Amino acid sequence: MADARNAPESLSAVDVRHVARLARLRLSDGEVEAYRERLAAVVGYVDRLRGLDLSGVEPLSAAPVSVASLGPDDPGPTLSPGSVTAMAPESHDGFVRVPRVMDGGEGGA
Amino acid sequence: MIRGLSDATSIVRAVHTRETSARDVTSAALRALGAVEPRLRAFLCTFESEALRAADLVDARVAKGERPPLAGVPVAIKDNICLGPDLCARGDGLGYGGTTTAGSRILARYRSPFTATAAQRLIDAGAIVLGKTNLDEFGMGSSTEHSAFGVTRNPWDTDRVPGGSSGGSAAAVASGVCPIALGSDTGGSIRQPAAHCGVVGLKPTYGRVSRLGLIAYASSLDQVGPIASSVADAALCLQAIAGHDGGDATSAREPVPDYSARLEDKPQRLVVGVPGQARSGANSPELADAFEASLNLLRGLGAEIVSVDIPMLDHAIAAYYVLAPAEASSNLARYDGVRYGTRANLSPQEGLRDLYERSRSEGFGEEVKRRIMLGTYALAGGYYEQYYATATKVRRVLREAFGRALATCSMIATPATPGPAFRIGAKTADPLAMYLEDVYTVGVNLAGLPAVSVPMGCTSGPGKPLPLGLQLIGAPLQEASLLQAAAMFERARGPLTHRPEVTAI
Secondary structure: OHHHHHOHHHOOHHHHHHHHHHOOOOOOHHHHHHHHHHHHHHHHHHHHHHHOOOOOOOOOOOOOOOOOOOOOOOOOOOOOHHHHHHHOOOEEOOEEOOOOOOOOOOOOO | OOOOOOOHHHHHHHHHOOOOOHHHHHHHHHHHHHHHHHHHOOEEEEOHHHHHHHHHHHHHHHHOOOOOOOOOOEEEEEOOEOOOOOOOOOOOOOOOOOOOOOOOHHHOOOOOOOOOHHHHHHHHOOOEEEEEEOOOHHHOOOOOOOOOOOOOOEOOEOOEOOOOOOHHHHHHHHOOOOOEEEEEOOOOOOHHHHHHHOOEEEEOOOOOEOOOOEOOOOOOOOOEEEEEOOHHHHHHHHHHHEOOOOOOOOOOOOOOOOOOOOOOOOOOOOEEEEEHHHHOOOOOHHHHHHHHHHHHHHHHOOOEEEEEOOHHHHHHHHHHHHHHHHHHHHHHHHOOOOOOOOOOOOOOOOOHHHHHHHHHHHHOOHHHHHHHHHHHHHHOOOOOHHHHHHHHHHHHHHHHHHHHHHHHOOEEEEEOOOOOOOEOOOOOOOHHHHHHHHOOOHHHHHHOOOEEEEEEEEOOOOOOOOEEEEEEEOOOOOHHHHHHHHHHHHHHHOOOOOOOOOOOO
């Protein structure tokens, strides 16, 4: 743990901004430094994994569960269109409404 | 609580024999809730009128000769477990109609269109839902301080945290509002708050209980389970919620044994393995003493205590804080301000990226953003091998080591936490210190094993007495043996030497 705190430079402000952008989060300049400091401490801690000899070990992404077989593929009732649009922050005429996508939307900025 | 009816087993018996009614039990529980809630803030919403109507329905079932296994038992549900608008399976329009917030501003006004399988099974078994309990946002925390809706306080000392993330559920049970509550456990979120609040917490085997309707945090680790006033009550609750559910593709197709039937039997042969890490120098001295005393108690009951070697346990926290945030960053991508949840107020000049970024930045709390960024970093190009892939290999080595250890012993014992509940605010500025609170619990989630936390004693001061928890870890699907051993330990331990400061009993 002490090692982690001695190496707070393991993560730069540029890294934090990049990661925030990938994660669709917006941080103020002040927040970038605060997150950098605390994320660097955690990254420094998890860096201890890099020293382990794991050659020949297969990854395990989840504990195996005896699911036996796939379930039947029978169509059945699901959420009604009305209950889906009722959950959306903004909807119109049975559609979920979003701001413009082209010209300054997700592609721009 | 009605005097003498503070545990689920007694309530069910009294309601079945009509010595009391579900309505009377529910009224008493609602009064208890009202009495302690101002000091604890364990609940995010409560269902007074709905609970009484539900109780009447249970009384009607009993009058018709039905014997619902949880008839009239007041329960609380962690607020990351969905309750839909029409909760009653019998189509009489009874609805709890509350929100499901997961402790997050981004779901502050979210109303689930359906009910989680685990909650529905409790209701079908005759349980009465009193309300939804507070939690760290999306389950991300060990203190319930990371809720967007305020801090829950520990009934033993209201200056201290109840643990987390299921802190509201643990505080509700510990203060005597209800004998059973549902929690969820991704890295210790049932067992650690149970330990800090002096109650029993069971994390079932991965796949044992359906997660349909549980708001996802880290899907390869999340599991729903009971927090209860006793081992017997935990067994009753697990009985109701365990079992295959076609709505959850990771739900195990394995028969559910009778968890209560053999609870009072003494295990035939009990070999308890203790890993070296359980005696870490980082444990508080009183906890270390209580742990040794617990092992001696087990020895006195005929258990053989042996050492087991699980070296990779040293790296469980590091692997967990790669894997859980990685999965969280993916799971929480669904909160985009479009389909449900809170949307930021945009100006006409702003576009879709502004919508995503502002809705998420305004809707998520600091710890959630930190874990999303940590997970995004661990999965990013150039770092994936170094972090995510490495952590999945640690996970396999850890699971195999647990498997080898559990082939030589019946179960593994460790403390549930390194020390008693800490003061509110003590660890909020240091995420890593908060993460280390889960040092004994996260390995169990990585390996997908069942584990129970059972109170093993109290600190003796200075300051208010605080409970300490013993963790017993079993092989996959061995909940029945774990509960049997925990029940034996509980009987031998006897009542705790102290009681919570805030209690309705």
